[in-house]
Amino acid sequence: MLLAVGNLGAAQAQTYTHQIAPGVYSHGTAQQYQSMFLVTDEGVAVFETVNSKHAAGLVKAIRKITDKPIVYAFHSHNHWDHASGGKVFQDLGAKTVMHEFAAKWLKANPGQDTSPPNIIMKGARQDFELGGVTIEAHYLGQTHGMGMTVYLIPKTKSIYIADLVTPNRVMFNVVPDFNIGGWQRALGEIKKLDFENGVCSHNENPAKTLPNGCDRVDIEEELQYMVDLKAAIIAEFKKGTADVAGAIKLPQYAHWAHYDDWLEMNAWRVMLDMYMGPFPWNAEQ
Numbered sequence: 001m002l003l004a005v006g007n008l009g010a011a012q013a014q015t016y017t018h019q020i021a022p023g024v025y026s027h028g029t030a031q032q033y034q035s036m037f038l039v040t041d042e043g044v045a046v047f048e049t050v051n052s053k054h055a056a057g058l059v060k061a062i063r064k065i066t067d068k069p070i071v072y073a074f075h076s077h078n079h080w081d082h083a084s085g086g087k088v089f090q091d092l093g094a095k096t097v098m099h100e101f102a103a104k105w106l107k108a109n110p111g112q113d114t115s116p117p118n119i120i121m122k123g124a125r126q127d128f129e130l131g132g133v134t135i136e137a138h139y140l141g142q143t144h145g146m147g148m149t150v151y152l153i154p155k156t157k158s159i160y161i162a163d164l165v166t167p168n169r170v171m172f173n174v175v176p177d178f179n180i181g182g183w184q185r186a187l188g189e190i191k192k193l194d195f196e197n198g199v200c201s202h203n204e205n206p207a208k209t210l211p212n213g214c215d216r217v218d219i220e221e222e223l224q225y226m227v228d229l230k231a232a233i234i235a236e237f238k239k240g241t242a243d244v245a246g247a248i249k250l251p252q253y254a255h256w257a258h259y260d261d262w263l264e265m266n267a268w269r270v271m272l273d274m275y276m277g278p279f280p281w282n283a284e285q
């Protein structure tokens with residue numbers, strides 16, 4: 001279902017594989033789902049399996065580059081539209097990895113195309129080693145879904161980020177299963193990680209989807225959109241506007257995907273979170 005929603009306007013979707021750093025590749029379909037993979041002397045690590053069809057395409061793309069074994073397949077979080085397809089890699093001998101909160105949720109709520117992970121991470125940080133290359137798994141706390149983890153490859157300064165940053169697009173629709181305050185906090189934490197290139201699971205900037213993946217500017221812009229939306233909501237309240245969400249205009253983002261159809265839904269969601277109290281967080285955030 002989310003695929004269909006995320007697919008709007010992607011009639012001429014193009015599947016691609018692109019090297020973003022030495023040994024690091026993005027693979028996906030423009031404006032749909034993007035994965036990342038790392039090729040080392042000992043084998044391959046995959047970030048985000050998405051679903052069996054996507055995973056099969058990912059295997060093909062990897063095999064065009066290397067015949068080294070696929071050793072790890074890392075999942076970002078629990079949602080079915082991201083965490084499916086792991087079995088494709090398990091059948092090839094890879095170990096799938098996810099955070100314990102995602103694993104626990106998927107055990108209770110298995111999807112048609114999900115499979116239990118081989119390795120369950122715990123806590124805020126765990127490192128993996130493959131062919132002398134370190135992969136850092138950073139669990140970000142309450143942000144979106146369960147067990148949301150970003151992956152950093154310090155050697156190439158590459159990062160994989162699912163759902164928390166989508167270049168060139170407003171927040172997703174009604175902002176489902178996001179903890180707005182936790183999300184803002186996590187974007188601040190992502191900014192502290194030492195990366196220069198990477199892949200975001202969704203990317204509505206065609207120019208970036210193909211050659212560049214996503215980068216620090218995209219994290220800044222995602223954060224700034226959140227700050228600007230909140231400020232606009234407060235400004236309408238101060239004016240005494242009756243329909244606050246409907247009155248919000250952020251023309252500086254008018255070129256972003258789904259500005260016209262999703263901005264008001266974004267405003268409703270952020271406004272109601274502000275009303276209930278958790279956003280913005282007050283203490284030391």
Ligand SMILES: [Zn+2]
Nearest residue numbers: 079144145163
């Ligand atoms: Zn998600």
